[in-house]
Amino acid sequence: MEVMIILVPLALALGLAGLLAFLWSLKSGQYDDLDGAAWRAIADDDEPPLSQPQAAKSPR
Numbered sequence: 471m472e473v474m475i476i477l478v479p480l481a482l483a484l485g486l487a488g489l490l491a492f493l494w495s496l497k498s499g500q501y502d503d504l505d506g507a508a509w510r511a512i513a514d515d516d517e518p519p520l521s522q523p524q525a526a527k528s529p530r
Contacts (some may be wrong), residue, residue, distance in 0.1 A: 495501070
């Protein structure tokens, strides 16, 4: 039962930390544009990748 003296305040502190992190994310606008990331992921306006120089081949 002595462990409850540590676990209950620890659980309350972690819950409060989670709540504060959620409220901070709301305030900073993390949930403002829910569809934008989805459309950017499927948009086909990416430029083709640059060609990478090939590694020097060793003679066989």
